[in-house]
Amino acid sequence: MNAHRGWNFLMTPGPTNIPERxxxxxxxxxxxxxxxxxxxxSKGVHEDMKKLFRTEGEVFFYSSNGHGAWEAALSNTLSPGDTVLVPGTxxxxxxxxxxxxxxxVKSIYLENDWRNSIDPGEVEQKLREDRGHKIKAVLMVHTDTxxxxxxxxxxxxxxxxxxxxxxxxxxxxxASLVTTEYRMDEWGVDVSIAACQKGIMMPPGMSFTAxxxxxxxxxENARLGRNYWDWRTRRGEIHYTWYCGTGPINMIFGLREAVDMILEETLEGAATRHQRLADATRAAIGKWGEAGTIEMNAQVQEQAANGVTTILVDDSIDVNALQKLLREDFGVAIGHGLGALDGKAFRIGHMGYCNEPMILGALASIETAFKVLGIAHGQGGVMAAVESLAAAKS
Ligand SMILES: Cc1ncc(COP(=O)(O)O)c(C=O)c1O
Structure with a gap:
């Protein structure tokens, strides 16, 4: 293991690196x-979290991961037998x-090839077909990790x-909050869901609904069972009810610092930094792809995420071996392909506490691993990333 010589790089798309602060x-x-x-x-952080979502609405905190916030959003708004529309991402x-x-809850799921963003025309058509307004909510994943x-x-x-x-x-x-521009009120979003272990740079363990x-x-009239998640009791007179029990005190210490760091950088600054790192990653992949074994999953450059990149590989590449070598020899953790992409892709997280030397270190380590493992790849990936970062600064 590499653990005792140099820093380990956590380049997974959540959890992410936690700043010393x-x-x-x-x-x-x-x-x-x-x-x-x-x-x-606690009240101050609740207030300032609104700035991250850019909302005048209320933000609710949970001692849970993102799955909890998913459930909170649904159980606070829906009733048994309601229908939701979920465009695939x-x-x-x-x-x-x-x-x-x-x-x-019944779900109408719109299939998608995972390589392109949601088709608004398809969403519109489904909603037009729903003349009786059985669909109570559209559930959209902004960045699918x-x-x-x-x-x-x-x-x-x-x-x-x-x-x-x-x-x-x-x-x-x-996966998008802080890494990508997000304007809840201006864009007409009714409920936002977030978790703290990605752009917010915290250890996993807290999630939010706005x-x-x-x-x-x-x-007010939703009838799915809810107690812990209930928005109605989370703004009571007694602060204890804001957490439905004991709050995660030390997580709130961390969150205060995280929100301060984000507001110091500014949301625009953070989104631009993430864009820069994503562009550099894509530049490297463009070069690596010239051998025909590797390609970007996103087919449209503008739809490729700011915080994470998914890279498709052909059958000649053993993703597990790549991940293992990076982890054990270089101390670099990358993400594997999820679900249908298991064994067919790897992912590089460039979200949260991440800067140019970290992404260059990760990309150079990956390129080195390609050479060690004899993986066919186009040359000049790291140099393309360097050029991309340099162009962004000049
Ligand atoms: C876009 C997105 N939604 C939901 C989740 C689920 O969050 P958690 O693993 O914190 O439950 C994740 C986790 O990576 C995610 O990336």
């Missing part, structure tokens, strides 16, 4: 839960759809408006 902020004794120091801190749209069905495709939220909002359909628009921003007035009003 956040680690230090969390490394302190817990506070009295009912005391004013924690309450003030990859493994995570499938996961959210399956979760909805497990709660007793499996396919590394980002879909166009304003285009989906427009499709819903053109169809004059009243369904709620719910957006999973788990809900506008329309969603919270619909939620």
């Amino acid at each position: 956040i680690q230090a902020a969390m490394n302190r004794p817990a506070l009295e839960y009912a005391g004013s120091e924690f309450e003030d801190l 990859g493994q995570f749209s499938m996961g959210w759809s399956a979760l909805a069905e497990s709660l007793g 499996a396919s590394a495709i980002t879909s166009d939220i304003p285009a989906i909002r427009k499709a819903m408006d053109s169809a004059k359909h009243p369904a709620l628009l719910m957006v999973d921003t788990i 809900a506008n007035d329309k969603a919270r009003k619909v939620g």
Whole structure:
């Protein structure tokens, strides 16, 4: 193992590298839960999280991973037998759809090839066909971390408006928040879902829903079972109910620091940095692909995600061997292909606490691993990334 010589690089698309500032902020004794120091801190972070979503709506915190926030969004707005429309984007749209069905909600799933973003025309057509307005929500994954495709939220909002359909628009921003431009209110999103272990740079363990007035009003009459997730009790007079029990105090210390770091960089700055790193990654893949063994999963450059890149490989490449060599010899963790892409792809995370030397180190390590393993690849991938980063700075 490489663990004792040099830094390990966590280049997976969640969890991601945790800044020293956040680690230090969390490394302190817990506070009295009912005391004013924690309450003030917690309320301040709740308020500032709105800035990340760019919303005037309410943000709700959960001690859970992203699956919890998926369930929170649905259980707060839907009733048994309701229907949702889930446009396919990859493994995570499938996961959210399956979760909805497990709660007793019917899901209309729009198949997609995982290589292209959601087709707004198809969404509009499905909504027009639903004359009785049985569909209560459109569940959209902004960036699907499996396919590394980002879909166009304003285009989906427009499709819903053109169809004059009243369904709620719910957006999973788990992989896109902070890495990519996101404007909840301006884009007409009713519910946003996020988790802390990607663009927010925290260790896994917290998730969020943000809900506008329309969603919270619909939620008053929702009849799916809910207790822990319930928006209605999470803004009570007594701060204890904001977490439905003991809050994750040290996570909140970390989150305060994370939000400060993000606001210091600015959301625009963070999105631009992620774009730069993504462009450099794509430049390397473009060169590697010249041997015909490797290609970008995204077929349209503009749809390729800012925070993660999925790279398809042909049968000559053993992804497990590549991952193992990178992990054990170089201390670089990359993601494997998920679901239908298992064994057929690998993924590079460039989200959260990540900069130019980190992405160059990761790309150079991958190129080195190609050579060690005798993987056929086009030459000059790392140099193409260097050129891309240099062009972005000049
Ligand atoms: C886009 C997206 N949605 C949902 C999830 C599920 O989140 P979690 O693994 O935190 O439950 C993930 C996890 O990677 C994700 O990338």
